[in-house]
Amino acid sequence: MIKYLIKKIAYGLLVLWGVLTLVFFLFQIMPADPARMMLSQREDSKQLELIKQKYGFDKSISEQYFLYLNDVSIISFHNNSDIDAYTYLTPGKYKEQQLFSVSSTTVVLKRPYLRESFIKNGKPVTAILSETFPVTMVLAITSIMFAILFGIILGVLTAIYKDTIWDRFILFFSVLGMSLPSFFSSIIVAWLFAYVLHDFTNLNMTGSLNEVDDYGRGQFLNLKNLILPALTLGIRPLSVIIQLSRNSMLEVLSMDYVRTATAKGLSKFVVVFKHALLNALNPVVTVISGWFASLLAGAVFVEYIFAWNGIGKEIVDALNNLDMPVVMGAVMLIASVFVVINIVVDFTYALIDPRIRLN
């Protein structure tokens, strides 16, 4: 088991390295000069040089690449004798923990350093992401929970009551839910529940998790604002989960071991929810993980329409301003989320199915 975990983590790190390399070189070929952008309208060649030096834009691409790798990696290598070397570790750059030194090279352990935003007055990217990511996380977890709970229950029920009017009804809405683009459903949901039905629901059309009060209470948590975006975001995974668990359940219900369970004299409830459901879950888990990961990566449209200050909105803003460190940092974060979820899913499979666990 431990060996398997180590193997999975090693594969994950390999993936992250690949993503980092790809992202780094993609942004190298983008036609923009970040140093110029930071100065905006000012014309000061000395300042320009300083900026280039500070961010390493004056170095060769290979040097810049290694520098970035060093910044992002948990373990980094530095030249501690030559102050002009590009790997020289400026004191205070990160909160590092020195591991050991071999001749002039120091090896350092630290948290990944994602550099600073070009435009937000040099605000560290880590700080930006740690403000926005949890907000998205709350939204994603809420909507996936909503989708899992109702998706599996409705999927199982439609499988049991196959071909009845309720089955047809739910299937119709799940097909509709799958085919609605999220920018459209967001607007519909916002309009319907927060405008037309506002008197009943008392919900706002837009709003983020943390709001600033007009009456001087400062920032406060507004959970009410979570409902509509989570609902909107959950519609598609919900529809997919309903259909998938229905199909998977139908297949399992025709299996011999379900007949065996009935022949034992078990009640229909136990047969369905104990014997059949566990067997039907594997494909559902695959879909849930995929959707959850992509929800965490930011649901751009939904966040924009509901003015939800999450990572999706942050990425779009950063792209508009060519704020490379933020974009690259966000991409790395999202890639890590995917890797972690994949590992978790592999272990979930094993938890559900002993045939995977024991091989």
Add this chain to the structure above:
Amino acid sequence: MGNTLLEFKNLVTEFRTEGTSVKAVKGISFTLNRGETIGIVGESGSGKSVTSLSAMRLIPNPPGEITGGEIIFHQKDGTATDLLKISEEEMRVFRGNDIAMIFQEPMTSLNPVFTCGNQVVEAIMLHQKLNKKQAKELTIKLFEEVQLPDPERIFRTYPHQISGGQKQRVMIAMAMSCQPSVLIADEPTTALDVTVQKTILQLMQKLQTERDMGIMFITHDLGVIAELADKVVVMYKGDIVEQGNVWDIFSNPQHPYTKGLLACRPPLDKRYTFLPTVSDFMKTDENGKIIENNISVEEFTKDLAIPLSERENKHKELYSKEPILQIKNLKTYFPIRNGFFGGISEYVRAVDNITFDVYPGETLGLVGESGCGKTTTGRTIIRLEEPTEGEMIYKGKDIAKMNTKELREFRKEVQIIFQDPYSSLNPRMTIGNAIMEPMQVHSILDNDEQRKKRVEDLLTRVNLDPSHFYRYPHEFSGGQRQRIGIARALAVNPKFIICDESVSALDVSVQAQVLNLLNELKEEFGLTYIFISHDLSVVKYMSDRMVVMQAGQIEEMGDADQIYNQPGTEYTKKLINAIPEGKLEDIKRHLERKGVKVG
């Protein structure tokens, strides 16, 4: 009536699909007594499984529905209940508790996500007032009783970790767990090796005598129940055509269908020019009415036997030729990869150093239990698996070293007919196209029109209708599909056919038809066969020489008759002893053991 256990009175079960209704069981009546075993025999589609599922009220609804009759269950205290009239809740009390069932497919009948032990414990705790610990103790005791090795370990294992025979024992333990008075066994041994079948049958016999149960044993093969049953019910197309005690049915069958079923098993002591089938004893007219031939089994088979001298002459000629295929020290290993970069840590030695020759025009039988490497051998010969080592010389060329062009030519000459007629045909392709495809690949004949003509000829040759060209596989029965498989193999004019368990999934009566067809085609086209099967009786009947395999190696090889008459190894003896022959002497012995005088 004190002895009556389960009474079926005019049971009717129908299946409805889109407006039409088919009666799977057409008003049958029979009685199961306490301590009695009834064998219910018939081909697939005869309604025997539907009958047993009806008794458990397990008919899938829709489309199935029990539309008439009564099934009366008599409890020990004398109360009689009509199982068809009580509610689902009341029925659950009977299921598993008074009436238990074991199914055909042990591989899929246990839930893969729970341990074997848990599944039995669940059944016990459902019907008996025992706590978890007591239930566990009882389960382990039951596992001992069904002769599972190391019951404590089996309790903790998951179904995929044990063999098919062991799974069936777990199923039996589960069925036994609440001391049922009726045990319904729906083809419990059909999916198992003959050797395993024998041990399961012995176990059921033992349990029945100990516990005084009534057993309903459903099978398509009369031979299987000969030594187990007291009574036999023969079903044909939803009706009971004959019922009586086992001795009468075997010694003096009245109905032509019963005669057909008795005669179609390949005989072990002689060879026939063709195997009798059910249609030799009866025909049905367009209304489904049975027309009898009024001929007894003895009369019919009298002139069919091939004299020994004829066989000897044929062999003399056969073995004077050069071998068409020489297998020398063949090894096929399957690597197990589990290292970090997919490194190979171990090998499964599926075929481990075997050597044999095949002569043109002969049928070479390959026999052994599942997992002995016989199928891998067949697959390696046509390069569906790559050999690890060794030579396979076909007409002077090593198959393993053929280039693409030679391999193409080789595959035209050597064809394979697979085991499962259900999954070896593409469900999205009409059978005409399926048969035509290999001709197109090998550019046989000039255009598709000629090929279509040939496909129609082939369909006629394998006793199917040429108009079936545009039909899809799901419209055919198992036997018909296997004939389609044969037609597909014949399409490229092969010289050499490998039959890989080609009749194992079929009912005995259909098996006889397919075996006859294979033998006719062999004569007609001068074919050479490698005939692979786990059933020694079939291999012995078909082959000139046979190879007995065990654990990837050859156990014994030689003339089929000689191996059968004088088996050289313990393993071969075990295989031969396990064949359910349904001989009258055996039935007599079995009945006398129970204290019934016959003959």
